[in-house]
Amino acid sequence: MRIQHTLGGTAHFDGFGYWSGQDVHVSLHPAPPNAGIFFRRIDIPGSSAIPGNIRCRGESPRRTTLIAPDGSGAEVGMVEHLMAALTGMGVDNVEIHCDAPELPGLDGSSGPIVQAIQSVGLVSQSEPSRERRLLCPIRMEANGAWIQVIPATDGRTRFQYEIDYGDRPVIPSGVFRFSPDEDDFAKEVASSRTFILKHEAEQLRQHGFGLRVRPEEVLILDDNGPLQNKLRFVDECARHKLLDMMGDMTLMGFGILGHFSAYRSGHQLNARLVQEMWQRESEIFEIHSDSDKEPNQGELGQGRFSDKKSRMEIPNPM
Numbered sequence: 001m002r003i004q005h006t007l008g009g010t011a012h013f014d015g016f017g018y019w020s021g022q023d024v025h026v027s028l029h030p031a032p033p034n035a036g037i038f039f040r041r042i043d044i045p046g047s048s049a050i051p052g053n054i055r056c057r058g059e060s061p062r063r064t065t066l067i068a069p070d071g072s073g074a075e076v077g078m079v080e081h082l083m084a085a086l087t088g089m090g091v092d093n094v095e096i097h098c099d100a101p102e103l104p105g106l107d108g109s110s111g112p113i114v115q116a117i118q119s120v121g122l123v124s125q126s127e128p129s130r131e132r133r134l135l136c137p138i139r140m141e142a143n144g145a146w147i148q149v150i151p152a153t154d155g156r157t158r159f160q161y162e163i164d165y166g167d168r169p170v171i172p173s174g175v176f177r178f179s180p181d182e183d184d185f186a187k188e189v190a191s192s193r194t195f196i197l198k199h200e201a202e203q204l205r206q207h208g209f210g211l212r213v214r215p216e217e218v219l220i221l222d223d224n225g226p227l228q229n230k231l232r233f234v235d236e237c238a239r240h241k242l243l244d245m246m247g248d249m250t251l252m253g254f255g256i257l258g259h260f261s262a263y264r265s266g267h268q269l270n271a272r273l274v275q276e277m278w279q280r281e282s283e284i285f286e287i288h289s290d291s292d293k294e295p296n297q298g299e300l301g302q303g304r305f306s307d308k309k310s311r312m313e314i315p316n317p318m
Helices: 080-088 111-120 197-205 236-252 267-279
Strands: 003-007 011-016 023-030 037-041 065-067 074-077 094-097 120-127 131-134 138-143 144-151 158-163 174-178 195-197 219-222 253-262 285-287
Touching: 003 023, 011 111, 011 195, 011 197, 023 111, 023 158, 037 074, 074 253, 080 111, 158 236, 174 253, 195 197, 195 236, 197 219, 197 236, 236 253, 253 267
Parallel strands: 037 094, 131 253, 158 253, 195 219
Antiparallel strands: 003 120, 011 023, 023 094, 065 074, 131 285, 138 144, 144 253, 158 174
């Protein structure tokens, strides 16, 4: 039985938001057992905590945003890379302070966040992890894309993402698999970066977004490959989509023993799956750990997925 963990000290990182261009400092603080993941906008005096769960998710294109439940309008955007890092590194309870409405894009990956976590280490806590076993399959589909989770007959949580950009050979089709208890998130997933096609980047800049982002800080791809950059893995794009999926699944608020797989899914479809699981929570889950307490910060809650192996299978180009 896995027990809960928090940070061994306060970790820091800073940068600027990809979308807003606004400078932001982030600090990660230890939190008590069953506190879960929650954010505080320290630049807004008196604002309430923002729980890291699906009930606080707002609609934003190409990213995941959380909105304070008190109606104050306080929000934190682009949280998926941080959420994935916390889950991948086994952090159950953490209080996150930030002084802007968007987390820093850093190098487009979770790597710098993982390094910050590693710099302070983890501390074991007294409570068992909040974990539940999935009892039946759940699937969401839209426009030829899909995401699903099925019961884990082997008792392990697994993730699989299939990427397919059709006739764009710069992003090879293939499948990437990862299991948190068997694989190393820091080495195999964390450093995979956000990617965007050149024409998409140009369209965003025309609308005033991403004006501070340089090609060295994110993967901008044209028909010849990355602009002013190099891939860290031949399958880096698939790895990053799996990273995003892990971050979005963390919004469930507890660890899930299930096998997740997706085909061309993005943040919106990922969120639909989490929303469906949340609404049907009482009928589709069996409590797995000896302790399944509600988070002690109201609706605040997290949990981590219970497992870790990966491999990439790339078919021959057509």
